[in-house]
Amino acid sequence: MAITKPAPIGADSHEPPGHDPELQEVDQKHEQHEKQKHEQHEQQKHEQHEKHEQAAGGPRESKSPLVLTMLLLLLVLLQGPIRGALSAPVMQSWMTVFVAVLVQALPFLVLGVLLSAAIAVFVPASFFARALPKRPALAVPVAGMAGAVLPGCECASVPVAGALVRRGVTPAAALAFLLSAPAINPIVLTATAVAFPRNPEMVLARFVASLLVACVMGWLWQRLGRTDWLRLPERPQYEGQSRGAAFWGSVRHDVMHAGGFLVIGAMAAATLKAVAPASWLRTAADNPLVAILALAVLAVLLSICSEADAFVAASLTQFSLTAKLAFLVVGPMIDLKLFAMQAGTFGRGFALRFAPATFALAIAGAVLTGAVLL
């Protein structure tokens, strides 16, 4: 148990291990004593519940409400100086974008989290077995098309895809859903049509290219993906709890967890928006191939909500339509915010392999579709 750890560590740091028999003996006694104490805890569960939690979670973890209160108090007291430091235009612009990304993304994250909790608690696993074709190769395009019914931006699709994998949906299909949902739902396609009033073919191109890339990624995962890459973080067991407890437990866990990673992504996006100069784009627009790459990279860095990215793409007037298509296909599939959230939901090893593959395939898909349709 965690409580026994400090003693051996302390001994190690003072003396080489095993040199002082007396100290070891003391340690052992100490350990035994703690064990006995712990058993007592188990017997008198109610009274000792808090101490038990302390022993299990480590002393620092159990102090978190205190830490939180102190932190808040300190910040309230130091408001003046902090405000002064934050009043520089760069910092203000950074903070505005940071807060804006979160205020915009949180409602969609909450929507996705509610949906994922509902899937985890109320939808039986057998439902997905019946709804999706048995063969994974067929399940991938079906799941990809199903992405069209989740009206929201990319923040909602990550927790939902996580819940699908936990519910026994084949990962290839869940990943196709993860990639297609933010790009091909009706809200996003309507926004694209409004942003490109003179190029209605852009809507079709976006739909086709996004669905294509999502399906290819799904099939690719089915061929090459290994289950040990996909490490879903452990979460509390919900069996034996009432449905309400399980539902709210899942909501709490997902918001705290995915929310933390969303903050990382928002910080990265705000830094780029506030610091990186926009003028380098002008030089990139001259070469058609560089232009496509530049806009794909920009889509990753800016991390704009997929409901709004069409308007930003439309304003990049000096770029070709194919380059804009690359921006629209890459953005909803992979960006800084999404990468952080995927790493949190599916594990870092997964995200490090999945993100570059998605990026490369999304560009290829956009160029291919652009050559045919635009």
Added chain:
Amino acid sequence: MNRQAQAAVLFLTGAALLHAGLTNLYLRYVKAGLQPLLLLSGGVLIAAALATVWYEWRGRKGEAGNLPEEGHARGDDGQAHSDDGHGHVHHETRVSWLLVLPLLALILVAPPALGSYSAMRTGTALQQPFGYNALPATGPLRLGVVDYASRAVYDHGRSIDGRQIKVTGFVALDHGGRPYLVRMALNCCAADAQPVKIALTGKIPPVLQPDKWLEVTGTYTAERTKDPVNNGPIPYLRVTAATPVPTPKDPYDESWNN
């Protein structure tokens, strides 16, 4: 982070979203259409916080009563396991602490809407509109920055030539000190906000502070310039008078959303 702290962060985040959504604070960061979703998600977060506290409390009371039945024992085992302090859970809970940052930024600082700093780093986002609304036949015209700029550039000022025009926006100065009247146009949130700029000429006030909001009265002029950032077109407005005004309720131009 243990359950109580998680409940506290959830509650505060929900309360901050409700606060932002119920006042005009949210308009500094996102489009007006997002208000219902903001309020809803704030409510859900508060409910999650209350549910966490409630189940925690009931769990303890249940354990106090009778000796654990099968179900309870299992649930508790799962909890003990997940709080056991091995790497994964620690990593996870540490990430959750980051949620405190936006909370502090929103409650304590409440950063202002994007202003001249962002506007001068980004090229004008003026685009040719579908068409133009009919304007009142007489009296001074009250136009938005986007409306004036698109009529001046793409309609060659046909509908506004010779009329007295009033435009509201904030001041931005470029490197040479040339003044612009700017409004940020927004589609979803401030991360995608883009400026639309009008260059000022004529009777410009002697001292111009960047980010100060002005109501400028003036007339159309055919003169134009190019945005140094993206070569986009920027029309001029010949100023006859300028009065300082407070920051409008919605600092962004959302005309593209409709």
